[in-house]
Amino acid sequence: MGEQLTKADVKRIWEEIEKRKLSLRPKLIEAVKEARSHGDLSENFEYYAAKREMNQNESRIAYLERMLRFATIVSDRSERDEVGLNDTVRLLFEEEGEEESYRIVTSIRGHSLSNLISNKSPLGKALLKHRVGDRVTVRPGGGKSYTVKIQGLEKTGELETDRIRSY
Incomplete structure (x- = not known):
C-alpha cells in the first residue's frame, strides 16, 4: 500500500512533475551539453556536477510518479x-501545562518542526x-503514553502556499 494523499496533494505532485519535466529538465540537459563541450570529460567537474543534478531531477520525477501510482x-x-x-x-499538554497548535496533514507533508503533524504519527492518529x-x-511506539486536551479547532482547509517539497 502506498501513501495516503488528498486530492490537493495529488495536484501539487502533478504540478511538481510538470515543472521538473517541462522547465527544469531542458535546462539541465543544456547544462550537460554545455559542460561536455568543454573538452576532456575525465577532468571536467562541471560535466559531472551537471550530470549529477540531471540524475537527481530524473530520480525525483520517477519517485513522484511511483508515489502517485501506488x-x-x-x-x-x-x-x-x-x-x-x-x-x-x-492542544493543552496537561502534565506540562503548555498549549501548542498543530495542523494534521498527510504523511508526505508532515514536518514536526513546522507544527505539521502527520495523520500517521501517534499524535495525529490519536486526534483524528x-x-x-x-x-x-x-501512545508513542515504545514510549510512555500521555494525555492532551483539545482546546480549539480551526477548519483551515488547503493553503495554496503549502508545498510537499521545494524544488
Missing part, C-alpha cells in the same frame, strides 16, 4: 466539529475524529 486517495473532509485532515488543533473538549491519550 497512492490511496483520502478525503480531507470531516464533520464541522471534529478533527480531520488539514485542520489546526490547539475527536472534538474540542476531548481528552485524548497518545
Whole structure:
C-alpha cells in the first residue's frame, strides 16, 4: 500500500512533475551539453556536477510518479466539529501545562518542526475524529503514553502556499 494523499496533494505532485519535466529538465540537459563541450570529460567537474543534478531531477520525477501510482486517495473532509485532515488543533499538554497548535496533514507533508503533524504519527492518529473538549491519550511506539486536551479547532482547509517539497 502506498501513501495516503488528498486530492490537493495529488495536484501539487502533478504540478511538481510538470515543472521538473517541462522547465527544469531542458535546462539541465543544456547544462550537460554545455559542460561536455568543454573538452576532456575525465577532468571536467562541471560535466559531472551537471550530470549529477540531471540524475537527481530524473530520480525525483520517477519517485513522484511511483508515489502517485501506488497512492490511496483520502478525503480531507470531516464533520464541522471534529478533527480531520488539514485542520489546526490547539492542544493543552496537561502534565506540562503548555498549549501548542498543530495542523494534521498527510504523511508526505508532515514536518514536526513546522507544527505539521502527520495523520500517521501517534499524535495525529490519536486526534483524528475527536472534538474540542476531548481528552485524548497518545501512545508513542515504545514510549510512555500521555494525555492532551483539545482546546480549539480551526477548519483551515488547503493553503495554496503549502508545498510537499521545494524544488
